[in-house]
Amino acid sequence: MSTVTAVVVGAGHCGLAMSRHLAARSIDHVVLERGEVANSWRTQRWDSLRLLTPNWMTRLPGRIYQGDDPNGYLSAPQVAEFVAGYAAASAAPVVTRTTVTAVRPGGQGFEVETDRGRWHAHSIVLAAGTTRSVVPPVARRLPDGIVSVPAIEYRNPDQLPNGGVLVVGASASGAQIAEELQRSGRPVTLAVGEHVRVPRRYRGHDILWWMDAVGILDERWDEMDDLVRARNLPSLQLVGAARTLDLNALQASGVRLVGRFAGVRDGVTQFSGSLTNVCALADLKLGRLLDTIDARAGGRGERLEPTAVRRTPLGIDLRFGEIRSVVWATGVRPDFSWLDIPVFDHRGRLLHDGGVTCWPGLYVLGLPMLRRRRSTYIDGARADADDLAAHLLDHLGAGKVLMTREAS
Amino acid sequence: MTITSTPIENGVNVEALLDARAAFADNPEIAQFQWRSSVTWVNGTHSRSDVESFYGFADEQVHHKSFSLDADHPLQFAAKDNGPTPVEYVLVGLGACLTAGVAAVAQQRQIQLRSVKATLSADMDLHGILGADPDVRNGFSRVSVSYQIDADATPDEIRAIVAQSQKRSAVFDVVTNPTDVAVTVV
Numbered sequence: 122m123s124t125v126t127a128v129v130v131g132a133g134h135c136g137l138a139m140s141r142h143l144a145a146r147s148i149d150h151v152v153l154e155r156g157e158v159a160n161s162w163r164t165q166r167w168d169s170l171r172l173l174t175p176n177w178m179t180r181l182p183g184r185i186y187q188g189d190d191p192n193g194y195l196s197a198p199q200v201a202e203f204v205a206g207y208a209a210a211s212a213a214p215v216v217t218r219t220t221v222t223a224v225r226p227g228g229q230g231f232e233v234e235t236d237r238g239r240w241h242a243h244s245i246v247l248a249a250g251t252t253r254s255v256v257p258p259v260a261r262r263l264p265d266g267i268v269s270v271p272a273i274e275y276r277n278p279d280q281l282p283n284g285g286v287l288v289v290g291a292s293a294s295g296a297q298i299a300e301e302l303q304r305s306g307r308p309v310t311l312a313v314g315e316h317v318r319v320p321r322r323y324r325g326h327d328i329l330w331w332m333d334a335v336g337i338l339d340e341r342w343d344e345m346d347d348l349v350r351a352r353n354l355p356s357l358q359l360v361g362a363a364r365t366l367d368l369n370a371l372q373a374s375g376v377r378l379v380g381r382f383a384g385v386r387d388g389v390t391q392f393s394g395s396l397t398n399v400c401a402l403a404d405l406k407l408g409r410l411l412d413t414i415d416a417r418a419g420g421r422g423e424r425l426e427p428t429a430v431r432r433t434p435l436g437i438d439l440r441f442g443e444i445r446s447v448v449w450a451t452g453v454r455p456d457f458s459w460l461d462i463p464v465f466d467h468r469g470r471l472l473h474d475g476g477v478t479c480w481p482g483l484y485v486l487g488l489p490m491l492r493r494r495r496s497t498y499i500d501g502a503r504a505d506a507d508d509l510a511a512h513l514l515d516h517l518g519a520g521k522v523l524m525t526r527e528a529s
Numbered sequence: 530m531t532i533t534s535t536p537i538e539n540g541v542n543v544e545a546l547l548d549a550r551a552a553f554a555d556n557p558e559i560a561q562f563q564w565r566s567s568v569t570w571v572n573g574t575h576s577r578s579d580v581e582s583f584y585g586f587a588d589e590q591v592h593h594k595s596f597s598l599d600a601d602h603p604l605q606f607a608a609k610d611n612g613p614t615p616v617e618y619v620l621v622g623l624g625a626c627l628t629a630g631v632a633a634v635a636q637q638r639q640i641q642l643r644s645v646k647a648t649l650s651a652d653m654d655l656h657g658i659l660g661a662d663p664d665v666r667n668g669f670s671r672v673s674v675s676y677q678i679d680a681d682a683t684p685d686e687i688r689a690i691v692a693q694s695q696k697r698s699a700v701f702d703v704v705t706n707p708t709d710v711a712v713t714v715v
Contacts, residue, residue: 315696384707394672394705398695405689467557 125151127513128233128242132158132215134181134204135487136248138502140213141182142510152213153235155220159204161250165273166197169301171361173293175327178500181207194361225461230482244482244513251453260449262385264439268446272298275448278305284445289382291316292355295450296366303376311371313396314381318403319357321365323411324422335417338495342475352490368428379433388440400428455488476509482516484509541636559587574602575611620649622700627674630694640686643679672704
C-alpha cells in the first residue's frame, strides 16, 4: 500500500486544478485517473459538440486559453488537448489507467482501492465528473425494435436508423442533438420539460460574458434563496456557436415539439400537457435574467419573441414506425457507486456544503453550483479548487494538532 | 415622516410550509401522504362521496369535519342533477389547486393579492364516452384556465406566479400526466 497525503479522483479540469492548488500548498498527492487525462472529453461527447462557454472562459489556475479565437468555442478534442497540456505543464502527479474501485475510511484517513493497488490518504478529493446518464424509467417501456441511446453515448446521426427520432430533453444537449438529427433528414420530435432559455448574444456580447460581467456567475451557494433548485436547474439551452438555439429556432428548422415524455401505454407515448407552461416558465425566467443584466449594467436590450407553442400530439403510436429511435438527453449525474462512506441522503445523493462533505477530509469538486454559479463551467474550477484546497490544508493542520495531543 | 410598510398577507402560512419542507429533509418518510374518499351510489347517476380522513406526517389524520359531496349528471342527460358532474369536479379540483398555489406563491414572493378569479373550461367530444367513435378519447380534449388577478405586481410577476403555481400543482400534474390507477373489486 502506498501512502500519500491527498488522493484526487479524476484527472479532468477539476482534478488538475485541485492538483495545482495542492502543489502550491506543498501537499503531496496523486491524481488517479481511470483512463487518460480529460477522459470524458475523449469518450463521452458527440462528434460535433463544442463547449457552451466562449474560449476566453477556458481558464484554469495558471493557464488561460491563448489561441487566436477568444470568442469561439472549443471542440471536445480541443478541450482534451487543453486539459492534457495543462496536466503536462503543471507536472501533475497523474496516475492514468487506474480505476478507483472503492474509497472507505481506513487508518488515519482513507483507504483507496484501485484496479492497480491500494493507497492510503489523509484526504480525498472527488473530481470524477458527471459520467452517468440519467435515463427515466419510462425508457424500459419502449416497444422492442426502437433504438434507445443516452446522450453520452450519442456520437453522430449515422449511429441511428433512418426515420423519425424522439429526442427527450430540451436543454443544451437535447436541443443540439435535435437540431443535428433534423438536419440529417430524420424528422425529430422533441419532448420538452423544464428548460432554461437564453440568447447566445445579448447587447453585443455573449450571454456568458454578461453573466460574468454583472456578477451572476459569482453568486455563492451559501447565499442562494433556494440552493436545491439552483443546483438542479437544467443546463442553459445553448450551442457552442454564434447563434441562438431555442425552441423557436428548432421549430423553424422543422423540429416538432411535444410535452415532457411521461409514459408509454399500449405502445403509445404519453406526453405531458404542460408544454405551454414550461415554455412560459422559461420565457419569464429569461425575462428576469435580461432584466437583471439591464438593471446592473444600465440600459435595455432587445427581448426575444415568446416561445411559439402550437397544439401538439399528446401521444405517438410507437408500433407503426413513425419513431425509429429515441435519444435521452435527460441529464447526467456523478457516479459515486465506489464511495463507501456514509455521506449520502436517503435517495443516494452526495451531501456536501460547498464541496465539503460531513466526513472530515472528504471533498467533492465539479458539480453544478458547487460553490458559485461559475462552478458549473470549466471556469469555476479555479476558485472552487482554491477554496477547497485551503479547507483541506486546515483539515490536515487540525489532524496534526490532534495527533500531537494524542501522542503527548 | 415615517414610512411604514404593510405586511403582505394573503392568508397563507408560508413559514409553516417551509418548515414542513425542512422537516421532510430530516425525515423523508413523513412526506408520504395518502388522500382518500369513499363513494356510495344513491340512485341513477347520483352518488355521494365522503371525505374525512387522510394519512400523512407518519400518522392517521382527519379533517376537522367530514365533507359530503353529491355528483350527478344534468337534466339534459335525463338525470336528476343532484350535483355537479364528475368531470366538473375535476375542473373544481384543478381550479382550486391552482388558486391555492397562486396565493402561496404570491405570499412567498411577498406580493399582496387583492383579487384572484379564474374561469375554467374543458372541451369534450361525447363520441368518446358513448362509444360512438373509437378514435375519440373519453376525457377532455382540451382544458383552458383563464386568470384575472389584481395584485401589487407587474404583469410579468403575475404571469410568473401563475406559471409557478402550475409547476407545483398536484392536480395540474394529475391532469397533464399519466397516473397508474388500480381499480379492484373485493
